[in-house]
Amino acid sequence: MLFNFSNISIRQKITFGQVLLILFLSVFLYYYYPLKQREEAIKGIESKIESIIDLMAVGVGIGMGEKDMGAVSEALNWARKDSSVIYIVVVNKDGSVAAAYNPEKKDLNISALLKNEADQNRVRSLHAKKEIMYKNTYLGHILLGYSLESMDMGIAKLKRTTLYICLFIFLSGFILSVVISTRITNHIRKLNNAVARITTGNELIKVKVTSRDEIGKLAEAFNEMVYKLNRSREELIRSKQYTENIIMSMLDALFVIGPDNTITSVNPASCSELGYAADEMLGQPLEFIFASKEEASEIIDMLQQTGEIKSRETLFATKSQKNIIVLFSASVITDKNGNRQGIVCVAQDITEIKEAEQKLKDYSQKLERTNQELDQFAYVVSHDLKAPLRAIFKLSEWIQEDMGNDLPSDIQKNMALLRGRVFRLESMINGILEYAKIGKVQIEAEEVDVNAMICEILDVLSPGENFKINFVSELPVLKTQRIRLRQVFTNLLANAIKYNDKPVGIIEIGAKDTGNYYEFTVSDNGPGIESQFHDKIFALFQTLEARDKVESTGIGLSIIKKIIDEQRGNITIESEKGKGAKFIFTWPKESSVKALYEV
Amino acid sequence: MSDELINILLVEDDEVDIMNVQRAFSKNKITNPLYIARNGLEALDIFRGKGPVVVNPMPKIVLLDINMPKMGGIEFLQEIRKDPQLKSLSVFVMTTSNEESDKIAAYDLNVAGYILKPLSFESFVSAVATLNNYWKLCERP
Numbered sequence: 001m002l003f004n005f006s007n008i009s010i011r012q013k014i015t016f017g018q019v020l021l022i023l024f025l026s027v028f029l030y031y032y033y034p035l036k037q038r039e040e041a042i043k044g045i046e047s048k049i050e051s052i053i054d055l056m057a058v059g060v061g062i063g064m065g066e067k068d069m070g071a072v073s074e075a076l077n078w079a080r081k082d083s084s085v086i087y088i089v090v091v092n093k094d095g096s097v098a099a100a101y102n103p104e105k106k107d108l109n110i111s112a113l114l115k116n117e118a119d120q121n122r123v124r125s126l127h128a129k130k131e132i133m134y135k136n137t138y139l140g141h142i143l144l145g146y147s148l149e150s151m152d153m154g155i156a157k158l159k160r161t162t163l164y165i166c167l168f169i170f171l172s173g174f175i176l177s178v179v180i181s182t183r184i185t186n187h188i189r190k191l192n193n194a195v196a197r198i199t200t201g202n203e204l205i206k207v208k209v210t211s212r213d214e215i216g217k218l219a220e221a222f223n224e225m226v227y228k229l230n231r232s233r234e235e236l237i238r239s240k241q242y243t244e245n246i247i248m249s250m251l252d253a254l255f256v257i258g259p260d261n262t263i264t265s266v267n268p269a270s271c272s273e274l275g276y277a278a279d280e281m282l283g284q285p286l287e288f289i290f291a292s293k294e295e296a297s298e299i300i301d302m303l304q305q306t307g308e309i310k311s312r313e314t315l316f317a318t319k320s321q322k323n324i325i326v327l328f329s330a331s332v333i334t335d336k337n338g339n340r341q342g343i344v345c346v347a348q349d350i351t352e353i354k355e356a357e358q359k360l361k362d363y364s365q366k367l368e369r370t371n372q373e374l375d376q377f378a379y380v381v382s383h384d385l386k387a388p389l390r391a392i393f394k395l396s397e398w399i400q401e402d403m404g405n406d407l408p409s410d411i412q413k414n415m416a417l418l419r420g421r422v423f424r425l426e427s428m429i430n431g432i433l434e435y436a437k438i439g440k441v442q443i444e445a446e447e448v449d450v451n452a453m454i455c456e457i458l459d460v461l462s463p464g465e466n467f468k469i470n471f472v473s474e475l476p477v478l479k480t481q482r483i484r485l486r487q488v489f490t491n492l493l494a495n496a497i498k499y500n501d502k503p504v505g506i507i508e509i510g511a512k513d514t515g516n517y518y519e520f521t522v523s524d525n526g527p528g529i530e531s532q533f534h535d536k537i538f539a540l541f542q543t544l545e546a547r548d549k550v551e552s553t554g555i556g557l558s559i560i561k562k563i564i565d566e567q568r569g570n571i572t573i574e575s576e577k578g579k580g581a582k583f584i585f586t587w588p589k590e591s592s593v594k595a596l597y598e599v
Numbered sequence: 600m601s602d603e604l605i606n607i608l609l610v611e612d613d614e615v616d617i618m619n620v621q622r623a624f625s626k627n628k629i630t631n632p633l634y635i636a637r638n639g640l641e642a643l644d645i646f647r648g649k650g651p652v653v654v655n656p657m658p659k660i661v662l663l664d665i666n667m668p669k670m671g672g673i674e675f676l677q678e679i680r681k682d683p684q685l686k687s688l689s690v691f692v693m694t695t696s697n698e699e700s701d702k703i704a705a706y707d708l709n710v711a712g713y714i715l716k717p718l719s720f721e722s723f724v725s726a727v728a729t730l731n732n733y734w735k736l737c738e739r740p
Contacts, residue, residue: 379698383666386695390718391615397720398622426718 011185018177025173026166034159041151042126049128052079053144057130060090060142064098065134076101079144086125086145089113090132093140106145113143124148187215191222198226250346253326256333257343261286261300264342273326273349275319286343291315291323299330303343307332316347324351371440378433385429393422424553428541431555434487435540438559439566443481445591450475450489450520453482454509457490463497463505472510476518480591484563489522491556492583496524498552516589517569523582529575537573560585567591604631605739608658610642610675611635611693612667619720620662620693623727634658639670643678646685658688659739663710665694665701673701676708687740691730 005013056075063071072090079085079101088101091110102108113127126146132139187209194207206226209219247254253270255263263281271278274289281288287296295314302309308331315323330345396415400407407415451471458469496507502525512519529537529544536542538561543554564571564585575581611617617635624633634654636642644650646657665672672692679685691712692705705713712730717723 382697383695387613387616387666390695390716391613393718394615394619394720398618401720423718 009185010188011181014181014184015174015177018181019174022170022173022177026170029169030159030162030166033162034155037158038151038155041155042148045126045146045148045151046128049126049144049146052082052085053128053130053142056088056144057132057142060099061132061134061139064090064132064139065137069099072099084147084150086147087143088145089143091141091143093138098140108143108145110143114141124152184215187211187219191215191219194222194226198229253347253349255281255286255289255345255347257286257345259340259342261343263288270347273318273324273347274316280319286345289316291317299328303330303332313350324349325354326350374436374440378436381429382433386426389422389426389429393419396422428553428555431553431559435555435559435562438484438562443483445479446482447477447479448482448485449477450485450511451477453486454489454493457486457493461490461494461497463493463507466503467497467500467505467507470506470508472508472521473512475509475511476513478518478587478589480567480587484567485587488560488563488585488587489520491560492522495556496522496526496581500524500526502526514586517586518589519584519586521582521584523580525580528577528579528581529573530577531575534573534575538571605660605734606634606654606656606658607631607660607662608634608636608642608645608654609662610637610639610667610672611662611664612637613664616664616716619716619723620727622720623724626724627728627731629727629731631660638667639672639675639678642675643670646679660734661688661690663690663692663694665692665696665705673704673708676705676710680708689734689737689739 008016056079059075059078060072063069063075076088076090076099079088080103085101086104087106087108089108089110090098090100091114092098095111095114097110100108114129125148128144128146130142130144132142187207190207190209194205197205206223207219209216247267250267250269253273254265254267255270256265258264263284263286266278266281268278270281274281286300287293290296290299292315299309299312299314308329310329312328314326314328316326317323326347327350328345328347330343332343333341335341396418400412400415451474454471454475463469493507497505506525508521508523510521512521533544537544538557540558541554542558543552561571564587567588569586569588571583571585573581573583609617609620611620621633624631634645634652636645636650636652641650641652642661642663645652645654663672663675670678672694676690679688679690689711690709691714692710693714693716694701695716697715702713712733714726714730717726
């Protein structure tokens with residue numbers, strides 16, 4: 001075989017098979033049909049000859065029996081009607097020719113004919129022999145030769161016709177087979193092409209097959225399969241894109257390390273963190289991104305042992321040879337069978353956080369220093385500044401004492417003024433120190449009975465007979481910094497007493513529970529404060545009266561405000577000129593105060 | 600009680616404060632000899648017989664300021680409490696320091712009293728009078 005049969009296409013196979021079949025049929029038709037026809041014709045001719053010769057034998061027998069030769073030749077003449085009769089010979093008993101019809105003057109071998117030896121093949125002619133009997137007397141033989149020429153001519157004509165028919169059948173069969181095979185295989189080829197395109201490219205195409213046969217169903221199934229494939233592929237792409245988007249949008253650097261400990265995948269955050277392009281990092285060993293190679297190998301060892309690393313602070317080296325501090329986490333990726341596929345690493349750049357932390361540390365150290373300086377300052381103020389003040393005070397006293405009554409009264413008054421100013425300055429220094437100390441000294445919270453505390457304060461302040469102090473509501477017992485709350489009440493009550501201008505001073509103290517806070521009120525029937533000064537009174541060294549008129553440092557309310565601010569409470573004043581003043585402040589039930597500059 | 604007046608050592612750097620004590624003494628008619636040291640080191644020198652000032656017998660009472668140059672009151676206290684010969688000294692702190700830390704440090708070092716110098720002379724005079732009565736009452740080794 002020149003070609004491998006299995007290699008050729010189905011169409012060619014079908015065409016080839018059909019053509020072979022038709023060819024076989026045609027050849028068979030061409031050879032067999034005329035042959036059969038000829039045999040049939042010969043059979044017909046033979047029976048015809050039989051009947052002719054029988055008829056002749058009867059006719060000739062009568063003629064010979066009655067010695068009427070005329071009848072014999074008449075009978076022979078009758079045979080002339082059939083042009084195919086070649087000869088008719090009547091042979092006597094002795095073998096001599098009694099009569100003959102031989103229009104073509106054929107040379108006849110009578111004895112051979114009698115012995116049935118002549119012309120056994122029936123190619124060109126048929127020969128028949130019959131005994132001539134008359135009244136049971138054997139008279140001789142009659143011999144007849146019949147030409148097959150006209151029959152053969154007919155057969156040949158038939159053969160030609162058959163050939164045409166065969167050729168026609170073959171040609172039309174060939175064309176038909178090509179058409180049919182094309183039609184059958186067309187769908188298959190379509191499927192085949194589709195499969196080829198799907199397998200080579202990413203294209204997903206449908207096949208158009210309209211037939212409802214097996215191929216049609218196959219195509220339908222194929223299309224269904226393509227549809228499902230397409231859908232699952234789209235889903236896969238979508239989920240892959242989703243995952244990729246997550247990785248791409250991550251603000252933390254992500255590295256995937258292959259089994260050979262080289263970087264196989266990075267995200268944009270890792271590029272921007274380290275300053276490399278993705279290509280520059282891919283294929284590099286894991287150590288590449290670490291500032292210390294020893295640490296990198298330590299991390300790899302650790303990962304091999306434990307499988308993960310959580311939030312380890314480490315240094316990465318950027319492209320510009322700068323080290324950045326990162327929070328590094330990594331874990332080993334394993335497949336379903338537990339085989340190691342690589343490592344996924346996430347690193348968060350915490351350089352800024354670290355810098356901020358350092359800044360905060362520096363700042364708090366600075367603050368601590370400032371605080372210490374402030375302490376030092378307070379100490380200096382309280383001793384070194386006060387010492388000369390005392391000296392001035394005492395010296396003026398001594399001068400007055402030593403001079404005795406010799407000192408004129410105006411000088412005595414000036415001396416008194418001098419001491420008054422010194423006294424005021426000392427109070428102001430004390431006030432500043434007190435103000436500065438608030439929040440710096442940590443005071444433990446203790447149980448405070450506000451009612452008892454206020455009685456204590458009033459004892460110290462001793463307002464005098466012309467004051468009426470009313471508790472308008474029950475005062476609570478709470479756990480707080482006693483000294484601070486005491487300072488607030490002392491200053492408020494001292495003010496209420498000091499500035500009162502009525503013959504009978506009335507001071508009312510109340511408290512209200514407001515959840516997390518107590519709201520205390522201290523109100524008086526004093527001169528009141530105009531609303532335009534309500535903000536001013538809490539400022540440092542602000543007084544509403546000349547200091548000479550009412551001795552005041554202007555620091556009391558500032559101290560109150562600072563203490564309450566520190567407790568995260570709130571103080572307000574309700575007052576109008578001439579109508580008394582009402583101070584309302586909130587104080588936490590649970591003290592949350594801590595030393596402000598704790599380091 | 601012996602008739603002999605006890606020597607008193609005033610450790611004080613401020614001249615006016617020295618005058619203050621001296622005046623208060625004279626006002627209260629306290630006749631005890633008053634020796635002056637201008638800081639802790641000078642006071643130690645007196646006790647150890649090293650300085651130019653020779654005091655005999657050694658002062659039993661010390662009036663001590665806290666804030667002084669060279670050696671402050673607290674340092675001086677620490678020194679004498681370490682010294683077996685000096686650790687029984689009666690020390691009264693007289694200072695302007697109202698600092699909690701100074702008070703605690705002083706009492707930790709066994710002072711006989713911590714007196715804040717008042718602004719007015721009059722109140723100081725009465726304070727010294729009280730002191731005088733107090734140390735007159737006390738028996739000493």
